[in-house]
Amino acid sequence: MSGRIHIDHFTTLDGVAQAPGGPDEDTEGGFAFGGWQAPLIDDTVGAQVDEGIQAMDALLLGRRTYDIFASYWPHQLDGPESGIARKFDAIPKYVASRGAPELGWRDSHLLGSDLLAEVSALRERHQEIHVIGSINFSRTLVANGLFDQLNLWVYPIVVGPGKRLFPDDGPPASLELLAAEAASEKGAVLLRYGWRGSAPETGYMS
Secondary structure (H helix, E strand, O other), X not given: XXXXXXXXXXXXXXXXXXOOOOOOOOOHHHOOOOOOOHHXXXXXXXXXXXXXXXXXXXXXXXXXXXXXXXXXXXXOOOOOOHHXXXXXXXXXXXXXXXXXXXXXXXXXXXOOOOHHHHHHHHHHHOOEEEEEOOHHHHHXXXXXXOOOEEEEEEEOOOOXXXXXXXXXXXXXXXXXXXXXXXXXXXXXXXXEEEEEEOOOOOOOOO
């Protein structure tokens, strides 16, 4: 059986997934609420995230998220977050980029331009590949149905303008709810979705 690709996203109730981790993470478009997740993180979400991290055997990232991770996690190998840091350091990291960046983090690899072929190759090489953040790259995967499971942590906060996994101009998609996990102490709900197709069904209410 070929490996599975998971997309992991933290999002506000109005769908914004931009810069959950800190004020300087991504200010593009004048985004004013960087770090919106920090006051709402709790042990329940932490355990859910850690479970996913420990299960993965490869990371698949967009260039911006890779740069953020590479500037932080290699320096946390002996700190309080060493469990996550050492896991990330030990597994291969694959990076989608239109350029030719230098990838200095250990076991990092640049994907080629044929995304379908690259994703197929990763499925043959790994059992559980996770995309974390990487909004623009995640949009491309979703638009082409190149994922198996979307893990969406939805937080009870509304921020208005910002980058969304599902932008106003589409493309359309049809998903299947696989699981809805209980709300955490701070109100976040984890929704797990599978891909169904790119053509949502319509009809009349009877």
